[in-house]
Amino acid sequence: MDPFRFPDDLLSLQAAWLKTYRTLAHVPAGSGTAVLRRRLIRLSCRIHAHPYRSAPGRSRAGGADLRRRARARGWGTAA
Numbered sequence: 001m002d003p004f005r006f007p008d009d010l011l012s013l014q015a016a017w018l019k020t021y022r023t024l025a026h027v028p029a030g031s032g033t034a035v036l037r038r039r040l041i042r043l044s045c046r047i048h049a050h051p052y053r054s055a056p057g058r059s060r061a062g063g064a065d066l067r068r069r070a071r072a073r074g075w076g077t078a079a
Contacts, residue, residue, distance in 0.1 A: 011066070016043055018071065
């Protein structure tokens with residue numbers, strides 16, 4: 001049985017986070033990373049506050065599974 005069934009919009013947010021993080025990791029230091037860092041913060045807030053994750057009685061567990069699934073679908077793999 002599949003304990004976590006993530007909605008597509010949450011997977012899309014996670015994929016955008018992964019892609020932004022990967023892009024930030026490849027940008028040379030001192031070359032204007034503020035925009036990417038702010039985007040990561042916004043995406044993190046949206047992921048954290050997503051109705052799926054903030055529903056009463058729902059565990060916050062599954063973060064690693066969410067990231068794995070976003071990668072497995074091929075989302076967030078391109079820089």
